[in-house]
Amino acid sequence: MFSGKVVLITGAAGGIGIAAAKAFAKEGAKLALVDLSKEALEKAANTMDAGDVLLLTANVANEDEVKRYVEETMNHYGQIDVFINNAGINGKFANLVDQSAENFQAVMNVNVNGVFFGLKHVLKTMMKQKSGVIVNTASNGGLLGAPGMGPYIASKHAVIGLNKTAALEAAEYGIRVNAVAPSGVDTAMMKSIETNAMPGKEQEAREMFESTVPMKRYATPEEIADLMVFLSSDKASFITGSYYRIDGGQGTGSA
Template sequence: MQFENKVVLITGAAGGIGIAAAKAFAEEGAKLALVDLKQEPLEKAMASVDAKDKLLLTANVAVEDEVKAYVQKTKEHYGRIDVFINNAGVNGEFKNITEQTEENFNNVFGVNTMGAFFGLKYVLEIMKEQKAGAVVNTASNGGLLGAPGMSAYVASKHAVIGLNKTAALEMADFGVRVNAVAPSGVNTQMMRSIEKNAMGDNAEEARTAFEASVPMNRYATAEEIADLIVFLSSEKASFISGSYYRIDGGQGATSV
């Protein structure tokens, strides 16, 4: 029970990685603050999470005032924030750069980059006062590599890794660690969306091709990502900060 009575704040909690992380932290005794865009999907997703204490909050992470509000409500309810899983994200539409729209680019950056930035801005202020805390940002292997048709997503996740490194340096004197996970494809609803975006009605062919690009020939499970998130949030990772961790079935070994 390494997180007993610790307060863990998770955004994108109704998604696959968010649910798996919530369950993993609950099993370790954590109190949870869980954030997603809409109440009903959040309640449905969290119904199976057996936590000591659960605070469900709705927010559009692309709106600064709503991020400030979910952070303040968590602090008011629990008195502190020990762990922040900065996880909310969207993939957007598949379009080559020459066909890319400003609307799609702004929507993806609003959630993936500005949402991550706003979360860091307000949570780190609390952790700085506490002189303790751990943050795990959800990046992607798309934050390390290019991907045709995914310019908005790829650029947004490269930005998350830049924020991750900078936040770690700024917080190093305050006992706050900041790291990121960079998964390849994860077997969640987001991948169903990416498969459909990539090949329309031939989504199953897209899945076959995506899995074949991974040396281990499969997607990750959300639980495998959650296990790494829990480790990076724990005292077992007490000297790790400013790092990003590929969790990609060996895919990163095929590139420089």
């Protein structure tokens, strides 16, 4: 399905990033994987059966580093066909009246600035190609509220807004832009959220979070990756500007 195509993935050493890389590699894609740690990227790459993999370290909150990972991908492959704009953090839990400006800004720097910089520089390349697909990782938190998670919730609402705007600006160039909006996913990030929510009582936190999902479980990273692959494929050729809940029914009847 993606033979000869180049797929660029940020947050590629995390749970969803690894699953996405494996899923695209299985379909024949060439990969450019971006994360903060070269060691973590190498460890992730060793778990996948991929023919051509470029490993790139970058902080997505730094525009110069984003510009560099795009340029290095283009220098190596000569094209970017799919961009999985996936890097994100959850930040620290606290009610708004107790949130620090430092935590709020840290979350915004990665989750909003990182997505914006990625869109800005990848779209420039795709517009020259007059082709490409972008999938942004949002969250059902971009559609709902959650006590104690104000910075994260605000950041994911912003991702959905950027997603809609990018789709409108890119459509005339033959570029599609969509977002996935998962609920809890069984990854290290979700374990961090459990610890933030109920320190020392992570299993109770997991049971509490899962109880809010009609299907009574977290998603697997592979389930999110499968949706990303579909949205990036020709089977989704008339889909753009949309966001897709993948939340076990959690958002049903809400926003």
